[in-house]
Amino acid sequence: xxxxxxxxxxxxxxxxxxxxxxxxxxxxxxxxxxxxxxxxxxxxxxxxxxxxxxxxxxxxxxxxxxxxxxxxxxxxxxxxxxxxxxxxxxxxxxxxxxxxxxxxxxxxxxxxxxxxxxxxxxxxxxxxxxxxxxxxxxxxxxxxxxxxxxxxxxxxxxxxxxxxxxxxxxxxxxxxxxxxxxxxxxxxxxxxxxxxxxxxxxxxxxxxxxxxxxxxxxxxxxxxxxxxxxxxxxxxxxxxxxxxxxxxxxxxxxxxxxxxxxxxxxxxxxxxxxxxxxxxxxxxxxxxxxxxxxxxxxxxxxxxxxxxxxxxxxxxxxxxxxxxxxxxxxxxxxxxxxxxxxxxxxxxxxxxxxxxxxxxxxxxxxxxxxxxxxxxxxxxxxxxxxxxxxxxxxxxxxxxxxxxxxxxxxxxxxxxxxxxxxxxxxxxxxxxxxxxxxxxxxxxxxxxxxxxxxxxxxxxxxxxx
Numbered sequence: 001x002x003x004x005x006x007x008x009x010x011x012x013x014x015x016x017x018x019x020x021x022x023x024x025x026x027x028x029x030x031x032x033x034x035x036x037x038x039x040x041x042x043x044x045x046x047x048x049x050x051x052x053x054x055x056x057x058x059x060x061x062x063x064x065x066x067x068x069x070x071x072x073x074x075x076x077x078x079x080x081x082x083x084x085x086x087x088x089x090x091x092x093x094x095x096x097x098x099x100x101x102x103x104x105x106x107x108x109x110x111x112x113x114x115x116x117x118x119x120x121x122x123x124x125x126x127x128x129x130x131x132x133x134x135x136x137x138x139x140x141x142x143x144x145x146x147x148x149x150x151x152x153x154x155x156x157x158x159x160x161x162x163x164x165x166x167x168x169x170x171x172x173x174x175x176x177x178x179x180x181x182x183x184x185x186x187x188x189x190x191x192x193x194x195x196x197x198x199x200x201x202x203x204x205x206x207x208x209x210x211x212x213x214x215x216x217x218x219x220x221x222x223x224x225x226x227x228x229x230x231x232x233x234x235x236x237x238x239x240x241x242x243x244x245x246x247x248x249x250x251x252x253x254x255x256x257x258x259x260x261x262x263x264x265x266x267x268x269x270x271x272x273x274x275x276x277x278x279x280x281x282x283x284x285x286x287x288x289x290x291x292x293x294x295x296x297x298x299x300x301x302x303x304x305x306x307x308x309x310x311x312x313x314x315x316x317x318x319x320x321x322x323x324x325x326x327x328x329x330x331x332x333x334x335x336x337x338x339x340x341x342x343x344x345x346x347x348x349x350x351x352x353x354x355x356x357x358x359x360x361x362x363x364x365x366x367x368x369x370x371x372x373x374x375x376x377x378x379x380x381x382x383x384x385x386x387x388x389x390x391x392x393x394x395x396x397x398x399x400x401x402x403x404x405x406x407x408x409x410x411x412x413x414x415x416x417x418x419x420x421x422x423x424x425x426x427x428x429x430x431x432x433x434x435x436x437x438x439x440x441x442x443x444x445x446x447x448x449x450x451x452x453x454x455x456x457x458x459x460x461x462x463x464x465x
């Protein structure tokens with residue numbers, strides 16, 4: 001099945017810049033894209049400003065909130081969500097699954113809520129899935145996944161016209177269930193694929209497990225499937241999630257954190273009371289010092305903090321897009337990973353999936369920057385080692401040192417993992433060419449690493465020359 005609504009323009013790792021056509025809105029959304037969450041009960045930043053000042057092309061709101069309120073429901077049915085919210089871009093609506101997860105029950109079926117989403121003018125609707133949390137017993141995860149899959153099949157049978165419909169991918173923290181769920185969802189004629197129930201993992205800084213969940217879902221989805229990471233609102237982890245192949249993110253963090261006087265950065269979250277200087281040059285931070293912002297009335301301070309949080313979040317999306325376009329997304333991920341030990345765990349989990357990433361990684365791109373031992377396990381290195389094992393040398397062959405990624409920029413003081421990776425590459429090349437004599441010139445490689453080099457390879461320490 002080919003999904004013509006999504007076109008990939010650029011790719012790095014599993015990250016991509018794509019174009020998601022949203023026919024009902026008459027717009028095309030460039031991904032990766034941030035969808036600010038708009039709560040009709042409490043709007044911190046007016047949706048029209050999200051579009052005009054911050055560049056939001058799509059937002060998300062909860063249709064169940066409208067459905068469950070007489071006043072909101074009648075207004076939305078009469079005027080439509082675009083008019084009620086004052087937003088001209090694409091609008092995605094959730095179904096009430098969040099309320100189901102929080103409170104245990106909702107009084108609406110999938111056909112009813114999908115029809116309501118269609119009737120209020122939603123551009124991307126959502127069926128009522130069951131967001132199974134992490135760490136539940138496998139039997140519960142299997143039973144709830146079966147219910148979700150039944151509801152996706154029901155959603156297929158409801159005529160939604162040109163409204164796109166989400167096919168959530170559940171399965172708790174069981175990678176095989178996530179992969180099965182993704183394969184089933186991709187086999188439907190639904191359109192967008194949210195990876196659900198990962199907020200508890202992110203709230204507990206379990207980024208490595210989040211990576212494993214997304215990797216499993218990606219294995220079950222086709223490359224043309226637009227992927228939404230539900231609840232991924234903190235800019236610190238966007239680069240990691242994009243590198244795993246996520247295209248859409250919804251964020252309520254900009255508003256929720258502002259209510260608690262929390263200030264977002266790409267390195268984490270700061271309390272306003274702890275700041276003497278703002279490490280940012282957005283319009284809010286350029287106009288106010290921390291002490292000035294603290295002196296404002298609660299509502300004004302909350303709104304300004306929410307604006308800053310949005311600025312830094314959208315800026316990170318743009319930074320990621322440029323890194324992706326330039327072919328150095330993984331260098332950005334590694335830089336971001338150094339902000340927190342749990343993020344480093346997430347990056348290490350990412351490179352453990354290097355073979356999966358390599359299948360879609362561009363064959364050649366710009367300079368490879370070796371930044372740490374994790375760099376030695378990146379997909380480019382996996383591909384390079386595989387080629388070495390299949391490379392049969394000929395006197396007329398191109399010089400290997402001029403071939404990507406051997407053009408890598410490396411530090412003078414290489415770590416053990418880098419030396420080990422290089423030694424294993426030499427071993428693979430020598431094994432593939434047993435009739436060829438090899439000389440390895442090195443500068444003081446550790447003995448433990450040199451033991452990985454086959455005995456027939458002559459070793460020359462250039463420090464002794």
